[in-house]
Amino acid sequence: MPIAAGRAIPREWAGKYPIIGDIKPEEWDGFHDLVLWDELYRGGAVSSIFVGLTVGAPPIRQFASPALQAKVLPEILSGQKRISLAITEPSAGSDVRNLTTTAEKTADGKHYIVNGEKKWITNGMFSDYFSTAVRTGPPDSGAAGLSFLLIDRHLPGIQCRRIEIGAGKLSSTTYITFEDVKVPADMLIGEEGGGFKFIMSNFNHERLWIAFQALRGARICLEDAFAWAQKRDVFGGKLIEQPVVRHKLGLCGKKVEALQAWVEQIVYELDHLGEKEGNRLLGGTTALLKVEAGMVVKYVADECVKIMGGLGLTKSGQGARIEAISRSVIALIVPGGSEDVMIDLGVREALKLSKLRSGARESRL
Numbered sequence: 001m002p003i004a005a006g007r008a009i010p011r012e013w014a015g016k017y018p019i020i021g022d023i024k025p026e027e028w029d030g031f032h033d034l035v036l037w038d039e040l041y042r043g044g045a046v047s048s049i050f051v052g053l054t055v056g057a058p059p060i061r062q063f064a065s066p067a068l069q070a071k072v073l074p075e076i077l078s079g080q081k082r083i084s085l086a087i088t089e090p091s092a093g094s095d096v097r098n099l100t101t102t103a104e105k106t107a108d109g110k111h112y113i114v115n116g117e118k119k120w121i122t123n124g125m126f127s128d129y130f131s132t133a134v135r136t137g138p139p140d141s142g143a144a145g146l147s148f149l150l151i152d153r154h155l156p157g158i159q160c161r162r163i164e165i166g167a168g169k170l171s172s173t174t175y176i177t178f179e180d181v182k183v184p185a186d187m188l189i190g191e192e193g194g195g196f197k198f199i200m201s202n203f204n205h206e207r208l209w210i211a212f213q214a215l216r217g218a219r220i221c222l223e224d225a226f227a228w229a230q231k232r233d234v235f236g237g238k239l240i241e242q243p244v245v246r247h248k249l250g251l252c253g254k255k256v257e258a259l260q261a262w263v264e265q266i267v268y269e270l271d272h273l274g275e276k277e278g279n280r281l282l283g284g285t286t287a288l289l290k291v292e293a294g295m296v297v298k299y300v301a302d303e304c305v306k307i308m309g310g311l312g313l314t315k316s317g318q319g320a321r322i323e324a325i326s327r328s329v330i331a332l333i334v335p336g337g338s339e340d341v342m343i344d345l346g347v348r349e350a351l352k353l354s355k356l357r358s359g360a361r362e363s364r365l
């Protein structure tokens with residue numbers, strides 16, 4: 001099931017890989033992607049095991065050589081092998097330009113020698129490949145010195161250890177160490193120095209997909225709290241008869257419906273703009289959408305925990321889904337671009353587009 005397909009499935013995949021619901025590649029669009037992730041997240045933690053594929057495979061589909069694609073895509077799309085995206089390091093998260101993991105070409109040009117560390121890598125423990133951001137340029141080369149390398153996890157010199165986090169145990173969050181790892185040069189994804197561009201374009205779908213999950217998380221909380229408020233007897237009546245409770249549910253409902261409309265608007269616009277224009281025009285808006293989605297699910301989960309009373313803290317029973325979501329909202333807010341950084345990015349992208357537009361207007365005068 002090519003979950004990594006995201007908003008589009010290449011036509012040449014028809015008949016090659018099973019596509020969920022037997023949908024034809026030419027019919028698959030951003031709304032299929034939305035529904036798929038909505039349903040997976042509704043299924044609870046199971047969505048965690050697809051994270052690596054969803055964020056790690058797109059760089060290969062978009063930028064790898066045909067030979068590398070032919071080798072790796074059949075393995076990872078059939079589920080025979082697993083993949084993760086490895087960008088973040090202990091000393092560089094939001095500041096991607098600061099990455100220090102090095103990949104130095106050998107004198108014969110046949111290999112890269114990789115040294116460094118990656119942190120927070122989702123699904124890392126059970127991955128066979130890492131789509132890895134590495135520095136091929138000198139230490140002070142900034143964004144221009146970054147490249148993308150596909151690294152086989154079974155090569156000598158790689159160590160993985162699990163990082164225990166408060167939520168999403170199935171995600172298998174991992175710390176990876178690379179020590180003199182000899183990676184064949186033909187595992188380079190795209191051209192040397194193109195890594196920063198790949199990282200940024202990859203983030204757009206990741207942020208949208210996080211918003212899909214936050215939206216479903218908020219809906220689940222609201223659904224369970226609404227049902228409970230109609231059952232629970234308090235002070236001689238049902239909980240839902242309390243105006244304060246209805247007010248809470250109303251405020252949550254309006255936020256969820258507004259988020260749904262914004263998500264669908266962006267999905268529609270991205271489908272009609274195409275990949276390149278969509279990334280260029282809607283990268284900033286998508287960052288802001290991710291922020292809003294995180295804020296909505298956090299707000300709704302907090303309110304719903306209160307409506308559930310003690311059940312909102314209980315890992316089993318009628319409050320279990322709300323308990324799990326309220327504990328894991330931060331895993332929707334920080335990964336893929338932390339809230340403060342995303343707000344700033346949204347404004348900087350708007351500024352860039354407005355300068356371009358005013359430049360174009362002036363040149364017409």
Ligand SMILES: Cc1cc2nc3c(=O)[nH]c(=O)nc-3n(C[C@H](O)[C@H](O)[C@H](O)COP(=O)(O)OP(=O)(O)OC[C@H]3O[C@@H](n4cnc5c(N)ncnc54)[C@H](O)[C@@H]3O)c2cc1C
Binds near residue numbers: 092119165340341
């Ligand atoms: C559960 C989980 C799963 C993850 N999965 C992956 C993965 O699969 N692959 C991967 O590569 N990475 C992954 N990450 C890493 C994730 O993308 C980073 O944690 C995130 O980008 C933030 O980086 P950081 O943790 O280093 O925080 P920092 O960059 O140190 O930032 C900490 C805080 O400082 C503030 N801040 C930083 N810069 C600015 C700024 N310019 N303006 C305003 N405020 C700022 C923000 O509030 C931010 O939250 C994952 C993280 C988590 C928690």
